[in-house]
Amino acid sequence: MNCARSQLIRSAPVVDVWGPVAPGARSSFPPAPEPHDEWSLAGGTAWVYYSPLNRRQLVRPVILSDGLSSGSSDLDQLWHGLEENGDYRFVSELHACGRDVIILGYHDRTASITDNADTAIDCIRRTIAERVGRAKLAVGGFSMGGMVTRYALAKMEHDPALPDHETSIYLSYDSPHQGGWFPIALQAFTHFATDKWGEVPGVGPVLRQFSGLLNSPAAKQMARWHIAKVGDTPRQAPERTTFLRALDEVGGWPRNVRKIGVANGVDTGTGNGVKAGATAVKCNGDTLHDTWLKTQAQGDQVVANLQKTGEEPTSVRTSGLPDIDGAPGGLFTMPSPAGDPGSFGLAGLLMALLGNEVNPDVITTSCFIPSISAVDAGDINDPKALYQPITPEHSALDAFACASRNEGHTTMTEELGAWIVNEIVAAG
Known part of the structure; x- marks a missing residue:
């Protein structure tokens, strides 16, 4: 194998929630700060970062779920996406507002949404058990992670065998509520x-x-x-049809929360x-x-x-x-x-x-x-809906924000990140 081809193989990207990443790139990410706590969950891991304002106690928890990619979740990579991969330090800003951040990862990010939702439920239960006081949770995720947590919260409301999720706000960041597009x-x-x-x-x-x-x-x-x-x-693959049926069986959305979301695309109908x-x-x-x-x-x-x-x-x-x-x-x-x-x-x-x-x-x-998928404002099978301006009455979310330009999927920007932080703070 010649040197140029060998270099190509080493640099071959992996589709990831934070954008394309080379297989060897995980080791090149700066190490994430040591979490204050680490929870082993059924099907995943939660890394806990307490706000400096809360003296190493879990007081106002925000759970942020990983999304679709190959293999297991990688903390260094996730931290990079939240804190280093844009122009806004999302975890730091949440910490400054007294919010404790729990980064939720999975052993297999390619597993079904319903399987990883069970891990999310385990994380929510553990968070409630560890929490000091009675502040409500904020729960959501990036890309597919928004679908995992959406289903998890809805299932907890629907299934009487599961406890109250004690969550006041659900959030999604460029999540495929109406599906995604692989050409x-x-x-x-x-x-x-x-x-x-x-x-x-x-x-x-x-x-x-x-x-x-x-x-x-x-x-x-x-x-x-x-x-x-x-x-x-x-x-639509049979797996998608089955998932949509399962989502519908638990009500489609969690109902006892404020539902917010953002899109990395515009709401003006202007294409890329x-x-x-x-x-x-x-x-x-x-x-x-x-x-x-x-x-x-x-x-x-x-x-x-x-x-x-x-x-x-x-x-x-x-x-x-x-x-x-x-x-x-x-x-x-x-x-x-x-x-x-x-x-x-x-x-x-x-x-x-x-x-x-x-x-x-x-x-x-x-x-x-x-954009209409990320804020659940129309069927992406409809060519007209794809390119029409989005207004609040179109969306299944209680509130949403769209980017001012079409940008990379899950790019963390001040425009979108600050909007979410403000919504979380306003929820109490």
């Missing part, structure tokens, strides 16, 4: 490449990781449209600039011939042409999907590793890993969590 062209290429080269040393593990993540229980519950393999018709039906990435080379992926458009469309060199091409078609890649919302972004001109965008990186020349004008950005 069908990207899903198809990932599965195609895994089928062809999944056992190749070095490259194979990277491909299998992406394909496995897309086919994990949590991803299938999140994705509004999913394909398990090339040739499948894009649809990605044009529908455009060629996002294409390549030719040692292993792939005339292979290209297009951004999603409405109507019948060939969204990808996939061809292993020396074999017949495979066309990937969609029908009836909205032009969602350019919709307002939190962005799925994929920065290029420094010094490597071929690794831009997830598909472009994978193509380059396989030894191909990628076009230089790759579209690296697409919508991941539409």
